[in-house]
Amino acid sequence: MKTAILNYGVPEELEAKRIAELKALSYFERLERLMAIIEVSYMFKTAKKIQSKK
Known part of the structure; x- marks a missing residue:
């Protein structure tokens, strides 16, 4: 797994990067990410x- 890198830049460019990254994933990888988000949301x-105590 890659190390986390903070991204600084124009929001439009960052969004375009994220969209390209998601399009490069397989259907199963996308499904895994969705299930992880659902699990965290449920928790x-x-x-x-x-x-x-204040």
């Missing part, structure tokens, strides 16, 4: 909130 939805 956030069902997580118990911890109230801070």
Whole structure:
């Protein structure tokens, strides 16, 4: 897996890079990414909130 790199630049260029990257993925890789997003979303939805003592 590649190391994470912060991207700085014009938002339109960054969006074009992301779209090109997604188009290069196979159907299965796209599905894996979607499932990961759904899992994280579900974990956030069902997580118990911890109230801070202030």
